Amino acid sequence: MTSFRSSRSRFAALAYVTCGALALLGADGAAAEPQGEAAIRAVLSGGAEAEGRAQPGCVFGAFEKGRMVRLVAQGEADLSAHRALDADTLFYGASLSKQFTALAAATLVVQGKLALEDDVRRYLPELPAYARPVSVGMLMHHTSGIRDFLALLRLAGMEDVGKASRAQALDLLFRQQDTAFTPGSAYSYSNGGYLLLAEIVARVSGQSFADYANAAIFRPAGMPNAYFLDNANPVAGTFAHGYLPEGEHFVARDTFPRFSGSGGLMLSMADLAAWEREVAHGGSVWTPEVAEILLTPGRLADGQVLDDGKGLAYGGGLHIGRKGGERIVTHGGSAQAFKHAYMRLPDRGQSFALLCNRGDWKASATLEKALDAAAVRRPGMPEMPASGTYHSQELNADYTLAREGKGLAVTIASPLVESPRVLHFASQDDGAFHAGSMRLARTRDPARLTLSRGHSGELVLLRGDERKTR
Known part of the structure; x- marks a missing residue:
């Protein structure tokens, strides 16, 4: 971590060269922003850039065939220190974590150490024996009926769930005498299911979940900054604080759990750039066997492909399907003061990501505006017919x-x-x-x-x- 962070300026320069985002010199020697960047920057500043006040913001990344082609960072990671957001800024990833939790489980499936059909009580005997068994695949696809641990923490009186420990969250899940619905009968997004999935990964691998993810995913994929929180605060000065507006100012709200599974991933746009290279070109992590697990839609017990309620299915930590006939792979991430969006368009060989440290924006809407500003046709949107x-x-x-x-x-x-x-x-x-x-x-x-x-x-x-x- 330290050695890479010390070379952040070198990576930022390389990223800009790679994506063609170096400022071009005009005839008068003044730097000119790449075409379209000013419009994207205006989106990421919320139109307040001209006011000159410090504010949080977003980092936008665009990728083609695994190569970063655009990087725009706007706003500050730390308003007190006036530390700017950039390609190496770590964000609390919220539910962007889920694809990497599912990925960790998939690597164990490929190794033959775990099966999606396994009864979870084989690995988690603390869970009650429900009327119908819950499988590992049900946890991954949100069809288990396992209750959401964030909701349980709040129902138990905890207002700031960021103060909860992993042990406390697991204890609440193990106390549940029934599931929210018959396992396998419905789709219902659950952070509880992914916390249990991470716990299974830890027990099967014999390592902490964070250590296994680092050894099996982040290090071999060349993701320079990414790591999962493991009951500890992120190192001060290395990450973006989350902010919410309060009157004329912004206040920090780093109210996220310090353990991982459903969330807990700390990642930067540099990490996503490395991951996009891995997905586009294949490697030791994104193998065909692993990809099949993550990109195969989950099914209900009756064999029906599940519907996430928005016209897509759900695979391994990813919403997958088609929009307007075009394949799409997507997921969001939302904590109180962090909002993120990720979208891959396999038919175009393009991907887009938005990492934001302000909680008053909806990431999907902001990403749509950024794509419009970049003159990118959004997935499913029709091409204009001839007049x-x-x-x-x-x-x-x-x-x-x-x-x-x-x-x-x-x-x-x-x-x-x-x-x-x-x-x-x-x-x-x-x-x-x-x-x-x-x-x-x-x-x-x-x-x-x-x-x-x-x-x-x-x-x-x-x-x-x-x-x-x-």
Whole structure:
């Protein structure tokens, strides 16, 4: 840790060279920011950069085929010391930790020391014998019914869960005489399940969970700063404090548990850069066998692929599925004063991450704004069809499309109306444009669109003279 942190300036310079983010010199010798960076920086500053007051912020990273192509850091890690955020700043990772907890378990599965089908009481005999056994896979996929230990701590009267120990959290879970629902019958996101999964990793490996993760994941993957908390505070001066606004100022709120499993990961954008290289190019950690475990959707006991409630499935610490036909791998991280978002788009070979140390922002919304500022089409969002007139033979109507921001202004004309009608279609992440219950979508043929309303089925629109030849 110390040797790398002392060379942080060298890594930052290398990162900027790698991602092409070095400032370019203009004709007058003044430094000019890379194209689009000012817009991203404005997003990460919340529009308050011009006010000149110190505030927390975010680090944004973009990756293509495992290579960092953009790095933008805005704000301070420590408002008292005026320490700026950068590529090496450690953040409390919150639920971004879960993919690495699942990864640790997956490495033991590949080694034959653990199986997803195993009854968890084989490793955790302290748990009561529930009416239906809980498997290791159920913990990983949030289908176990194990209660959330953060909720239990608060129900037990603890206001600041950051003061809880691992032993206290585990004791509460071991006291539960029943699960929240029949194991395997439903999906319900649970921090309790991932705390138990980390405990299983520790007992099977014979090491502390933090030590095993370091030896099996972080060190071989070349992640320079990352580590899991192990009932101790992070080293002062090495990490970003979390902040919340209070009146005209920000106050520090480092109210996170000091143990790991569901959370507890301390990581930087430099760590994510190393991890993206590992995922893109393969290595000793991200093997095909491990990838299959993490990227296979969990199933309920009846065989149905689980739904996370947002149209995606859940694998090993990752939400996985498709948006608008495009594959997506994603997860967020949220503590009282830390908000993070991570998204991988395998079909494009792109990944994006946002690490923030202010709790008054929603990370997913901030990441969307940053992608818009970087002129990156968000997953599932439709590509803009060519402007012009499209005809439906079945409706005997013309649809004239004109771009309107990120949406479409559509003028509908037919013998059934005296004057054309104009509708405004907004883009949505199902790959289509919507105006009320009407849906307009591109096809692989650029001259062909589909149109539907409710459950009426799809109609075809052909552009211009194309309809005369079809």
